[in-house]
Amino acid sequence: MRTTTARGPHRTAGGRLRTAGLPGRGRPRPTRNLAGLPAFVWLAAFFVLPAGLVAVYSLGESSLFGSSPVDLSRPTTDRYQEAFSDTFRIVLANTLRLSVVGTTLCVLLALPVAYAIATRIHGRWRYLVVAAVVVPYWTPFLLRTYAWRILLDDRGPLTAVGVHDGFGLLDTRGGAQLGVVYNYLPLAILPIFVALDRLDPAVRRAGRDLGATPWRVFWQVTLPAVRPGLITAALLVFVPLMGDYVTPSVLGGVRATVVGNFVYDSFLAGQDWALGAAAAVILVGVVAALLALAWVLSALAIRVLRIVRPLDITARLRARTTTPERPIAGSGSERRERDLWGVALRGYTVLLVAFLWLPILTIVSSSFNTGNTLAVWTGFGTRWYTAVPHNDALLSSIAVSLRVAALSTVVAVLIGTLAGIALVRAGRATRTGLNGLLVLVFTTPEIVTAVGLLVLYVAAGTIASDGTARLVIAHSVISVTVVAFVVRARLAGLDPRLPDAAADLGAAPGAVLRKVLLPLTLPAVAAGAMLASTTSLDDVVTSSMLGNVGTTTLPVYIYSTLRTGLKGDAAAAGVLLTCLVALSTALVVALLGRRRQGAAAFRSLLGG
């Protein structure tokens, strides 16, 4: 549709030429592969190398004494046998159940919201709703998840509205699942939204005007457009969930033991890096196999659907029983039907946003609890807010968190956006390689990269001694992946002839990127940046392992206070951090907006 902006007599001819001459992804251009280069270099240095090093550890034997944590003088595969024990298989089954159910729930809950934002919510409301989805995740992970413990307590605030014993969720498998769904939802909502948002509403309307049923429009127009978003959402939720152990544990009690526990406990509690590495390698292998299986199954399913064409069958069946007459699109009953649907979608969105904000409001109110234990209410006061400015360690941790999140997000956006473009536009070999690498980054438990980077930083000596740089690099490894996948969700399904047409019309590769691809990509970049900042602000494992003097982040500080008791100052600091991130984001958006002629940039930023 946007090809119509290409001017001049070449338009029609060029379009035809392309369709006739080059099927699929258009003519390969060497410059396209360049977009993937920064990601390859960055991830090779800061992921492949450290993670590869740790993978080598799995062939050694850990030594608790002496200066080498792993003895590699006699390579052995014994650690793999040790790791792939009965224990491992039990927790693997538990993890798989948690991840599959969690991913399914996340995607199902996210789809209507993403659809509502993309099709029913416009203008300023759209910013507000997207902000309402993201802002809760700028509150430190432990606080927002722990808030559910306060909410669901058998004498908690929910008893006021008639919910007793918190639905019996605490310390059950349901509780673990709640923690997972709550924490992973934005990773599902945003990719689906950016994918759906690219679909011109006129296309759906055209489908209806040409006599297609709503179901058929959904099946043949909306679904193909949203598919890259759904795949990305499922990937972004399922893969990290397989290695996560913290999220289920806060609410799941003894039911929440997962493979991640085994890996992390081996590395930390056991100081057994060889065993931890072997367990991590097995885990990565299992996830890779599952993804391959899912890919094969979905490819098969699509092929079967193409042959069977269920819609045509149902249409034929219906044609036999009912008259083909349909009300003309836009008539009264039609509009009413659509409005009802819209009202339902908006209502659902309000409910979901309330669900996301409930724990945050709990944390806000807990930060005014004057008692010494966050969860035990003793009285209202601003005691902790007045204490924060006097707590140097806490203040510094807020500043460090903000700094690291901002810098790692910038790195992630620069490298990740290009990588996302490469994932769609580069030649097959580059696409496959980059995709594999990004999935691998995402699959590898954080502790593996953290331990590997620690060893590398030490070996690199003074050039890697800056604590902020260490954390920015480590955080960006995951964030680059998130941004790249979200950008791909937006661009996949983009007509490849579009940028080609621009190039044929004489645009230099840089200009194609700047004038065609980037404007189309912007909403995904914005969404990716928000998710990147939340991953940085949630990180504990890497920050704790790699930080050095003066670079304790707020999440690490809050985790550490568990030992002496989680208090109101952590909540107050969390609330302050959330406000600061929200403010600075608003500022950045406003500044960018002014530089790019205000409203137009706002619109493009959120795909208006």
Add this chain to the structure above:
Amino acid sequence: MTGPTAPRRPSTGLTRRQFGTSLALLSGGLLSGGLLSACGSNGSKGTSAAATSYPTAVSRGSTLHVYSWADYISPDAIKSFQDKTGVTVQVDTYDSAEQAVAKLRVTQGTSGYDLVVMDGSYVPQLSSAGALLAWDKTRLPSMEGLSQTFLAKAWDPTNTYAIPKSGGSTGYVWDSAVVTGAITTWDDFYARFADAAVDGRTSVIDGAPSFISSYFWGHAVSDQTTDPAQYQAAEKYFTEKVLPHLAQFNSYPRADLAKGTVVLAQAFTGDARGALIDGPKTLKFALGGPKSDLYVDHWVLPNGTKSPAAAHAFVEHVLQPANAAAETTFHGYFTGVTASKDLLPADMPHKEIIFFDEGVPADHFEPATVTPAARKLSLATFERLKALAAK
């Protein structure tokens, strides 16, 4: 990287000036395992630095970088030290002792920290890795006032590398409104798990050294046993008595005890005291019996410290009874400074938990220890129990 204790750089034969060489170095290291040996080739020499050779002058305007748990050093003690010496104390925090151990072992003197708080059980590992420097005890005259409960333990019999900071033990907390009668031994404690009133409102500490070992403390077996049969016995015991009724693996059940979500829990003394202060008056605590552990956090001097003089001055500062009392008031743990007991506020609640060792024979306590083979068996048993609980 400066000062008398600067470690030698890893000798890999590669220049480090160019950015690109680090890549070459690392890929080479990957193939040959040379990285590890590079890391291991230095250190260990650092510890031989004579303890008396540290500079003595504490320079005003300098910064002392401390690595510790959060909220674990009294702000009052820090402030009085800063006022007295002109040295700024900057505290960074870790969220698990093992993570700090990993960092100190691997960084080999480049961690950047000047003074570290470290669990005693890890001191032998760190000193053997050359990650610690010996204290100059002539500059710590207030060590005289430290209780024998914390001094000269197996992890450092001469307290060469580790000066006690604060410590505690492990026991159990129960709500006497729900659980009737006293609990005096680990066997008692675990027997109560089957009570219908407590079923599903229980927690144990989320760590093998506390949970698995509690079976050994209750059954007169060394918690460092390497006999697999003993671990099988522990697994059987916990599988039958505990797992069916267990709600959480939770190292800090304080809040859940105070709220009543949990009514029977294994707990560290400091956390137990927090629960008793914040929770209902019916909460009770007892030290694990017939034996329990002893864990003591220590001040250690990391190899590579840039401010050994200030580190000595700070430790001497907090060993003075008034400052030690400020420490205990702040974090609720005994510092080992006997004279500080009389300086605490008279109305300080649950002093009996802070001074858990009073009137208890010394052999009640098994100092926390790391024996590699035992740790491996203990952790494997623990992971298995966690898996079975989740099944």
